[in-house]
Amino acid sequence: MAPQYLAATLRRIERAGGGLATASVARMDEVLPWFRELPADQRAWVMLVAQAGVRSLVEWLRSAGSSSQEVSDDIFDAAPRALARSLNLQQTVQLIKVTIDVVEEQVPHLAAPGEEVPLREAVLKFSREVAFAAARVYARAAESRGAWDARLQATLVDALLRGDTPDTLASRAAALGWADAPPVAVAVGRSPGGEAAAVVHTVYRAARRLGVEVLGGVHGDRLVVVLGGAADPLAATEKLLVGFGDGPVVVGPAVPSFDAATESARAALAGYRAAPAWPAAPRPVAAADLLPERALAGDAEARRILRQDVFGALHRAGGELLETLDAFFAAGGVLESAARALFVHPNTVRYRLRRVSELTSLAPFSGRDAFALRVALAVGRLDPGASSAAQV
Numbered sequence: 001m002a003p004q005y006l007a008a009t010l011r012r013i014e015r016a017g018g019g020l021a022t023a024s025v026a027r028m029d030e031v032l033p034w035f036r037e038l039p040a041d042q043r044a045w046v047m048l049v050a051q052a053g054v055r056s057l058v059e060w061l062r063s064a065g066s067s068s069q070e071v072s073d074d075i076f077d078a079a080p081r082a083l084a085r086s087l088n089l090q091q092t093v094q095l096i097k098v099t100i101d102v103v104e105e106q107v108p109h110l111a112a113p114g115e116e117v118p119l120r121e122a123v124l125k126f127s128r129e130v131a132f133a134a135a136r137v138y139a140r141a142a143e144s145r146g147a148w149d150a151r152l153q154a155t156l157v158d159a160l161l162r163g164d165t166p167d168t169l170a171s172r173a174a175a176l177g178w179a180d181a182p183p184v185a186v187a188v189g190r191s192p193g194g195e196a197a198a199v200v201h202t203v204y205r206a207a208r209r210l211g212v213e214v215l216g217g218v219h220g221d222r223l224v225v226v227l228g229g230a231a232d233p234l235a236a237t238e239k240l241l242v243g244f245g246d247g248p249v250v251v252g253p254a255v256p257s258f259d260a261a262t263e264s265a266r267a268a269l270a271g272y273r274a275a276p277a278w279p280a281a282p283r284p285v286a287a288a289d290l291l292p293e294r295a296l297a298g299d300a301e302a303r304r305i306l307r308q309d310v311f312g313a314l315h316r317a318g319g320e321l322l323e324t325l326d327a328f329f330a331a332g333g334v335l336e337s338a339a340r341a342l343f344v345h346p347n348t349v350r351y352r353l354r355r356v357s358e359l360t361s362l363a364p365f366s367g368r369d370a371f372a373l374r375v376a377l378a379v380g381r382l383d384p385g386a387s388s389a390a391q392v
Helices: 004-031 040-062 082-086 089-105 116-162 166-175 196-210 233-239 258-277 287-296 300-317 319-330 335-342 346-360 367-382 386-390
Strands: 184-190 213-219 222-228 249-251
Touching: 004 040, 004 089, 004 116, 040 089, 040 116, 089 116, 116 166, 116 213, 116 222, 116 258, 166 258, 184 233, 184 258, 196 213, 196 222, 196 233, 222 233, 222 258, 233 249, 249 258, 249 287, 258 287, 258 300, 287 300, 287 367, 300 319, 300 346, 300 367, 319 335, 319 346, 319 367, 335 346, 346 367
Parallel strands: none
Antiparallel strands: 184 222, 184 249, 213 222
């Protein structure tokens, strides 16, 4: 119950409620330029909130002195949730301040004789409680939007991994505000666990510092991140590792737009599945650097690349390069031994191996590249169509 000495003041405030709300909105129109630009329906909503605020002040004063005195968030229920999306928290605080200023100016007329000071102090406390209530409303709205965005992004990631049509992917990405800044690449790694919205938010926070576009989603125990606008997706992903859990992180090839992101996603997923076969792989690692492991794991695209771009290139260059590679590998990578087996000078072997590097971008003297070359030779010779493909 309110102290008896405020009873007369409460009756005055109730009678003046409509006038206070009207005066508050008029003051907003006068001192807040952005408020004047609001559509008529949103200005009407603000009027409703102001009237609800006056009623809430009366209820708050009536409960003054109770052990759990707090302004209910219901004060903002007079307006649709769309208003919270139209006005940010700072603007809402400005509206509250204007309303409280108007009420404070009217204290001499609202307070019964002798109750001016208690009413002024109560209004100041009430304004603080309203600000807290507004903060709670916006925090819940932000949490709800974050959870909703996480669900939308998870749906988009599912569509991406399924290989949905480019138009479907582009429309869903646009709904999430994706700017489609080229190039676009997909990174896949283990999710650190926990709430999906929190996982994606960690990636977003790191991406904002880099100035790149990202969309992310948790798919099972994997975190899938789409990057846009990063000139070097691999280097950008390295800065986003804070959002991933332990284990390998694989980055698919860069593509021109989100429409083609399925290609990058397929490569990244195939690389992620095959990455355990290369324990010393860098983190992150490009999917293209995992071609031999992907081929061994059954990835048809990796086999095609090794067959056409590596074995095919060597086959088209003439049989001597394939013959030299076979001899070099059979000799355990010893150039002189390979030269003796081929009955040629070591410089000839060296020249041919250099040609292999130029044609395939794989260096036979590098242990890692030599492994990729050996797998490419095996894939090319096992595929019945390899010889015909090499003639193309």
